[in-house]
Amino acid sequence: MTAATSTPDIAAIVRQVLAEIAASGAGRPAAAPPAPHAAGSFAGAHGVFSSVDEAVRAATEAFEQLERLGVEGRRRAIAHIRRIAIDDAEELGRMEFAETKIGRLDHKIGKLKVLGEKVPGVEFMQSEVFSGDHGLAVIEHAPFGVIGAITPVTHSLPTIACNAINMIAGGNTVVVNPHPSGRKVAAEGVRRFNAAIHRDLGIDNLVSLVAEPSLESAGQLFNHRGVKLICVTGGPAVARAALQSSKRAIVAGPGNPPVVVDETADLDNAARSIIAGAAYDNNLLCIGEKQVFVVAAVFDRMMAAMERAGALRLSGSQVEALTRRALVMTGEGEHRHLVPCKDFIGQDAAVLAQAAEAACGAGVELLFGETDNANPFVPVEQMMPFVPFVRCQDVDEAIRLAHESEHGFRHTAIIHSTDVRTMTRMGRLLDTTLFVKNGPSVAGLGLGGEGYLSFSIATPTGEGVTTPLTFTRQRRCTLVDDLRILGSPAAVRS
Ligand code: NAD
Secondary structure, eight states: OOHHHHHHHHHHHHHHHHHHHHHHTTTSOTTOOOOOOOTTOOTTSTTEESSHHHHHHHHHHHHHHHHHHHHHHHHHHHHHHHHHHHHTHHHHHHHHHHHHOOSOHHHHHHHHHTTTTSSOOGGGOOOEEEEETTEEEEEEEEEOSEEEEEOOSTTHHHHHHHHHHHHHHTTOEEEEEOOGGGHHHHHHHHHHHHHHHHHHHSOOOSEEEESSOOHHHHHHHHHOTTEEEEEEESOHHHHHHHHTSSSOEEEEOOOOOEEEEOTTSOHHHHHHHHHHHHSGGGGTSTTSOOEEEEEHHHHHHHHHHHHHTTOEEOOHHHHHHHHHHHEEEESSGGGOEEEEOTTTTTOOHHHHHHHTTOOOOTTOOOEEEEEOTTSTTTTSOOOSSEEEEEEESSHHHHHHHHHHHTTTOOOEEEEEOSOHHHHHHHHHHHOOSEEEESSOGGGGGTSSSSSOOOSOEEOTTOOEEOOGGGGEEEEEEEEESOSOOOSOGGGSOO
């Protein structure tokens, strides 16, 4: 080896070592302050922006950088989001609970921890191939670019993290307009995700957000030219706004999941399941059990099973007192309707018991009581740990009332029965995205049941439990007559 050739080799080795040190993050303080914005770049902002326009421009820049890193880059970025969601779950869960003041601390923490293994990532990005006499066609799943996301207060950071994992796995970047009441934890989570990804991959702002979100900033995000797709997770108003938007929207709208219990059900299992689902995070989940229709033949035994399983039964007058306080009128004229009162949304069973003038022991997670079908707790998505139980003459009536109470959202329904035909009848009539049999609603998201999890269940637009593929475009690449290795060697074109 001559001196003339060895010099550039040493330089190359030094460059490589320096690049490896930089990539590993070694030698830097663990919590290095963000670098100042480089000229023409948003690096150092770690995803937190004061305007929609800045956030979209930063996410566009991040998208172009992500494209250059390929699938392995996406995998590494997602691994940081998963790791932080798990490692910092306790701290971030506490922050979310303190800021939103709804739900249960243990479940705020739990919802971050499940992001580790239950939410699908790049392994979902399988291509399809058609191979035949005329060669080969490959269908690949390409990113849209920058996605605009609207997220709810019920799970502020978990929805953002889950959306980010799905969307980045699909090769996209995302700008979030978080719910104003969960904006601080949203910003802190996003800042942590981006700081780690930036340190490892040199890309910042894969997940960006508007620090002071409002309805106005949501509108700006919907209409921004740089946003190629919208993903909305929330209640009726925002779902309607997204469906009316000129852009393609994936809409994870409201639910009001009914439960049917027939005479063939395992009542103790039904009771345990209803408590597990409806008490989860104080019934904030869109899939959580909201009203129960039980056939008369087992109604009294079902109520006893609920008490045995630890729920507190309210008397008729206690249900009345709670109804008066916990549901309130809103809107004008023909739009006047009942909604849950903010003071009770996501509060503990003990708070509701006090409003119902009932004594509530420690450890009670759920209140329940008999109501008729006209009680407002039946049609209203209450998002609090009280569930009305309606006595039905038979299973046909139970299924019919369950159908009415779901309002055609086609979100989630649950049945406890061992009669396959009854299950089938209910499944067909309600036509919901999730239909859970003989388990808690959360089993429909793979928690105690099979399958994967997402905090965005796209209902009116039909994508279902979102995955990375939800956020991709199909592209087909066709090669005529070649590359197929089956067939006669003589048939190969020279
Ligand atoms: P929400 O509708 O009050 O708010 C959701 C988001 O939409 C927030 O960021 C809010 O600021 C924004 N928003 C509200 N009205 C808007 C409008 N007109 N234009 C633009 N943005 C608007 O809901 P929430 O209380 O945060 O969450 C609970 C609701 O979300 C429930 O109805 C629940 O069923 C639903 N939800 C659905 C899913 C699902 O996967 N389908 C998941 C979680 C929650």
